[in-house]
Structure formats: structure tokens, C-alpha cells
Amino acid sequence: MADLPPLRDVIARHGLSASKALGQNFLFDEQLLDRIAAIPGDLAGKQVLEVGPGPGGLTRALLRAGARVTAIEMDTRCLPALAELGEAFPGQLTVVQGDALRIDHAELMGGEPFAVLSNLPYNVGTALFVRWLGGEAWPPLWTSLTLMFQQEVAQRIVAQPGGSVYGRLAVLAQWRSVAKLAMKVHRSAFTPPPKVMSAIVHVEPAAMPEGVSARLLERLTEAAFGQRRKMLRQSLKGVPGAVEGLESLGIDPQRRAETVTVEEFVMLARVLGNGG
Incomplete structure (x- = not known):
């Protein structure tokens, strides 16, 4: 020593x-x-x-x-x-x-x-x-x-x-x-x-969720929290298919980003990665 x-x-x-x-x-x-x-x-x-x-x-x-x-x-x-x-x-x-x-x-x-x-x-x-x-x-x-x-x-x-x-x-x-x-x-x-x-x-x-692109998840979070005071249907409208993806998952597009769980962001990224 x-x-x-x-x-x-x-x-x-x-x-x-x-x-x-x-x-x-x-x-x-x-x-x-x-x-x-x-x-x-x-x-x-x-x-x-x-x-x-x-x-x-x-x-x-x-x-x-x-x-x-x-x-x-x-x-x-x-x-x-x-x-x-x-x-x-x-x-x-x-x-x-x-x-x-x-x-x-x-x-x-x-x-x-x-x-x-x-x-x-x-x-x-x-x-x-x-x-x-x-x-x-x-x-x-x-x-x-x-x-x-x-x-x-x-x-x-x-x-x-x-x-x-x-x-x-x-x-x-x-x-x-x-x-x-x-x-x-x-x-x-x-x-x-x-x-x-x-x-x-x-x-x-930890284990990486299957079927999820890190780049797509980063894009989603950047858009969602970049306008965190707005509803998701507004903040995510620049991400193709995101609003439709929310609806397909039963996630209310009137929610705001701060209420969306990590798991819900992962599910949305998976849906978009699979073509909606």
C-alpha cells in the first residue's frame, strides 16, 4: 500500500x-x-x-x-x-x-x-x-x-x-x-x-426488451418531454405513427409525458418499430 x-x-x-x-x-x-x-x-x-x-x-x-x-x-x-x-x-x-x-x-x-x-x-x-x-x-x-x-x-x-x-x-x-x-x-x-x-x-x-430500437425510444422521449406541458397527441405528432400507436395500446393521447411509465414508452417504441 x-x-x-x-x-x-x-x-x-x-x-x-x-x-x-x-x-x-x-x-x-x-x-x-x-x-x-x-x-x-x-x-x-x-x-x-x-x-x-x-x-x-x-x-x-x-x-x-x-x-x-x-x-x-x-x-x-x-x-x-x-x-x-x-x-x-x-x-x-x-x-x-x-x-x-x-x-x-x-x-x-x-x-x-x-x-x-x-x-x-x-x-x-x-x-x-x-x-x-x-x-x-x-x-x-x-x-x-x-x-x-x-x-x-x-x-x-x-x-x-x-x-x-x-x-x-x-x-x-x-x-x-x-x-x-x-x-x-x-x-x-x-x-x-x-x-x-x-x-x-x-x-x-439489465436485459434489453426485445423488438425495441434504442434510437426510436430516444426519439420518442425527446419529443414527448421536449414539450412536456402538452398532451401526447401534440408532442408526439412529429413522430410518424406515434399517436396511432398510443391508441392501439389503449394509452390516452390526452395524457402528458410525465404520466407515461417506462414500460409504456417501451411498448410504444416496439409498436412503431414493428410498423405500427
Whole structure:
């Protein structure tokens, strides 16, 4: 086990400060970081993808857990601190400098299964999440997603129908995955403290419903929740066959998107995929 200096000392020595432009907030509490790293279960010897490690707070917790970590970091200021971590845990850490939104993660991980654990930069978190959940190929190479979000976003991911926070993110996260709120993290745990509370969402792939196109489901949810205050017969009229599909399933087209269950969206996507 490497004997590492406190994170605060590392940050001070490298003259690092959180970049607002990059959506950075640093976590120093090592016990909290170890708890986050433990959420997916035993990581010893397993591949982990981390996006936005910053100075390496969560990274060191993952390395302590025995994971083989590939970290994507855009901020070149953080690279020297990460290099020191790599030296402390020989052969366990690979750091890639670049934009996680522009990198093929499956290719980066060598086409092998991997877990994703990340204190996601706020400005790219949702875009990355939607990308990981998308695509026709299922199950994905990732075995689980353990991700820090603003609490408001986390609640939207695990939301149930009928409330104002239930929307496209909930359907995309739940139609072929199991999403749960794993832990809440107080804003005071971060440096600098963000204005909002945070929470960690844990997602595991589930069986993909047969006869359903991910692209079609995404199109349906985008249309339905893009005009969520309107009735489905209005919000979905731009999707060919959608209103007729609702009627064939006995779903009242006067309902609004926030009342439609994940299962009902799946049924509608299946009907449209089969030609109505």
C-alpha cells in the first residue's frame, strides 16, 4: 500500500485550484472517497474508467481498491499530480489527456469490460451519461456506472412517473438498466463548495426488451418531454405513427409525458418499430 501525502498537500504543492470553466470541485475526504470506490463491489484487478480525475482524489481510492484505472483528464495542470499517483501504484494507472466526449471509450479500454466511476465535471456529466446509456449494442462493455451528479440531476435519473422531475433521463436510465441513488454528498465535502448538493447514482445494465430500437425510444422521449406541458397527441405528432400507436395500446393521447411509465414508452417504441 502506497504511503501517499494528504490531497491538500498535493494540490498546494502543484499550485492547483478548481477550474470553474471545467466544472471542477475537489473532494479531500479520503474515507468518503473509499466509500464511493466500494459502491460497485470488489474492484481488485478490474478495469475502471474515470473521467475528470483532477488531482486524483477518487483515483487514489480506486487504486487502493486494487483497480486498474484509465483516467481521462482534460486539464493539463493536473497531469503531474496524476503522474505521481502512477509512480506510487506501478502498472495500475493510465492517464489520457483529452476530452472524454471525443474519445471512444470502448476502444480506449481495449474492448474489455470495465466499470465507470467518476466525480463527473458538472458541465459534461449529463452528455456522457446519455452517451453511455445509448446505442443499439446491449449489454454494453461497461459493467456499472457509479457517477457523481448534482443532486437535482441524480433525482431525475431515478425518478418515477407522475412528478415534475420524471423525464427523458429517467426513461433512458431505466428501460434496460437498474438505476439507484447510492449516496448523497453534502456540498461542504467539496473544495470549493458548489452551490448545490450532490448525489451518487449507481447504474447496472439489465436485459434489453426485445423488438425495441434504442434510437426510436430516444426519439420518442425527446419529443414527448421536449414539450412536456402538452398532451401526447401534440408532442408526439412529429413522430410518424406515434399517436396511432398510443391508441392501439389503449394509452390516452390526452395524457402528458410525465404520466407515461417506462414500460409504456417501451411498448410504444416496439409498436412503431414493428410498423405500427
